[in-house]
Amino acid sequence: MSKTSRxxxxxxxxxxxxxxxxxxxxNHIYITRKTNIEQQSKKAAEMLNNSFDExxxxxxxxxxxxxxxxxxxxxxxxxxxxxxDVLTSTVQVTDEIFSFSDEHENNLRNRPISAVHIHLYRVxx
Amino acid sequence: xxxxxxxxxxxxxxxxxxxxxxxxxxxxxxxxxxKFRHIIQHVDRFFxxxxxxxxxxxxxxxxxxxxxxxxxVFKSQAKIELYQWTKITYSKRVVLWKxxxxxxxxxxxxIEVPVIFIVVSKDPFPGEFSCMSMQCSSDRxxxxxxxxxxxxxxPTPKKVGNRKVGDGNKWSKPSGEQRKKEMKxxxxxxxxxxxxxxxx
Numbered sequence: 001m002s003k004t005s006r007x008x009x010x011x012x013x014x015x016x017x018x019x020x021x022x023x024x025x026x027n028h029i030y031i032t033r034k035t036n037i038e039q040q041s042k043k044a045a046e047m048l049n050n051s052f053d054e055x056x057x058x059x060x061x062x063x064x065x066x067x068x069x070x071x072x073x074x075x076x077x078x079x080x081x082x083x084x085d086v087l088t089s090t091v092q093v094t095d096e097i098f099s100f101s102d103e104h105e106n107n108l109r110n111r112p113i114s115a116v117h118i119h120l121y122r123v124x125x
Numbered sequence: 126x127x128x129x130x131x132x133x134x135x136x137x138x139x140x141x142x143x144x145x146x147x148x149x150x151x152x153x154x155x156x157x158x159x160k161f162r163h164i165i166q167h168v169d170r171f172f173x174x175x176x177x178x179x180x181x182x183x184x185x186x187x188x189x190x191x192x193x194x195x196x197x198v199f200k201s202q203a204k205i206e207l208y209q210w211t212k213i214t215y216s217k218r219v220v221l222w223k224x225x226x227x228x229x230x231x232x233x234x235x236i237e238v239p240v241i242f243i244v245v246s247k248d249p250f251p252g253e254f255s256c257m258s259m260q261c262s263s264d265r266x267x268x269x270x271x272x273x274x275x276x277x278x279x280p281t282p283k284k285v286g287n288r289k290v291g292d293g294n295k296w297s298k299p300s301g302e303q304r305k306k307e308m309k310x311x312x313x314x315x316x317x318x319x320x321x322x323x324x325x
Contacts, residue, residue: 064190068239085257086211087268117268
């Protein structure tokens with residue numbers, strides 16, 4: 001089994017390790033495939049109105065598009081009083097590959113996936 | 126919506142949000158079915174000419190994730206240092222739904238699709254455009270990392286109730302010293318009792 005080849009899931013179990021979050025502050029929002037955008041945008045608007053002048057949105061892999069939709073939604077809600085900075089990066093994620101049979105060994109696989117980081121901040125007028 | 130049919134569809138394309146030198150330059154449209162290999166080869170050939178200094182990657186049909194991945198792959202394969210400037214905006218798709226029945230009005234639905242514009246340049250961007258959206262391919266730092274970022278400590282659990290901990294609690298398991306002390310007291314008491322019984 002080479003590292004780049006596709007893994008036959010009938011003989012192996014793939015366990016995706018959770019990625020380490022780079023920030024732990026409450027104004028950092030991580031968007032996943034399961035995030036409800038409408039609910040989260042309400043929370044973000046509340047944060048910007050009451051507690052923080054800036055929020056950070058992080059999305060990676062399948063949730064890149066969702067993170068951008070979310071950022072645009074928050075920007076639209078504030079009608080120009082909030083602006084955004086966008087950065088992109090590549091994140092290394094790890095998969096644990098367990099073999100069902102004794103023929104193959106258990107393995108670790110690293111995959112690079114793209115990530116987006118959006119900084120939303122209040123514009124000082 | 127059973128009695129409605131889509132009659133007309135118009136798309137309001139997103140405008141290039143970058144200032145003048147980057148407005149009318151070569152644009153690579155990255156769609157859902159685009160092949161990384163073809164786009165990267167094309168940009169490589171474009172960059173071989175020294176007069177071409179920058180190129181724009183633009184996502185179409187909501188393929189923003191693919192555009193980002195394409196730029197990341199291109200940056201990782203490039204041998205020179207590249208500068209990147211990213212902006213997001215949206216295009217509008219307006220769909221007119223006509224009603225088959227007489228009476229109800231037609232519906233005009235506006236769908237906003239995110240569009241990402243990424244300028245990849247061989248030269249650093251001019252100082253007057255400086256902003257936080259710019260990055261360099263050699264940057265290895267985590268994005269928007271504050272200077273003193275550390276994991277917050279878990280708060281110590283609050284003491285609940287009047288339960289005493291340690292020596293004060295009579296229900297807690299006695300320590301070794303306490304047990305020795307108790308044994309000593311008991312043996313002394315026994316000796317006293319024995320002595321008094323012998324005296325009688």
